[in-house]
Amino acid sequence: xxxxxxxxxxxxxxxxxxxxxxxxxxxxxxxxxxxxxxxxxxxxxxxxxxxxxxxxxxxxxxxxxxxxxxxxxxxxxxxxxxxxxxxxxxxxxxxxxxxxxxxxxxxxxxxxxxxxxxxxxxxxxxxxxxxxxxxxxxxxxxxxxxxxxxxxxxxxxxxxxxxxx
Numbered sequence: 019x020x021x022x023x024x025x026x027x028x029x030x031x032x033x034x035x036x037x038x039x040x041x042x043x044x045x046x047x048x049x050x051x052x053x054x055x056x057x058x059x060x061x062x063x064x065x066x067x068x069x070x071x072x073x074x075x076x077x078x079x080x081x082x083x084x085x086x087x088x089x090x091x092x093x094x095x096x097x098x099x100x101x102x103x104x105x106x107x108x109x110x111x112x113x114x115x116x117x118x119x120x121x122x123x124x125x126x127x128x129x130x131x132x133x134x135x136x137x138x139x140x141x142x143x144x145x146x147x148x149x150x151x152x153x154x155x156x157x158x159x160x161x162x163x164x165x166x167x168x169x170x171x172x173x174x175x176x177x178x179x180x181x182x183x
Contacts (some may be wrong), residue, residue, distance in 0.1 A: 081141055
């Protein structure tokens with residue numbers, strides 16, 4: 019997950035083609051060509067919305083998300099560059115959404131806390147992390163290869179050749 023946040027997203031963005039489209043009516047001879055490309059993506063640690071003026075500390079911790087039944091997620095910031103055939107171009111810096119943050123990853127707010135500080139934040143002193151908190155529930159991604167349900171599977175084995183009629 020740390021590799022994905024630091025390098026993987028940037029590699030994806032690097033290999034994405036720009037989005038290009040034409041502006042104006044089809045019957046117009048001088049339609050404008052508009053091009054847009056994502057140049058950088060950043061994922062931030064979970065925090066309280068800036069519109070909340072009551073909060074003293076804007077960091078959100080995993081235990082708080084478990085208790086509230088919310089998702090432990092950080093903002094995705096996207097840097098867009100755009101250009102138009104009429105010469106106008108620019109850069110936009112926008113929040114594109116949220117991404118669930120893995121507990122104890124580099125973007126987690128408890129990543130470098132000592133055991134005593136972890137207990138103060140409502141976590142176990144030996145917290146290992148490696149899971150996500152979605153709607154207050156801990157979710158683990160596991161790699162398991164399994165046969166599809168209700169899908170016929172045929173096996174041919176030499177030991178079965180002499181069985182049956």
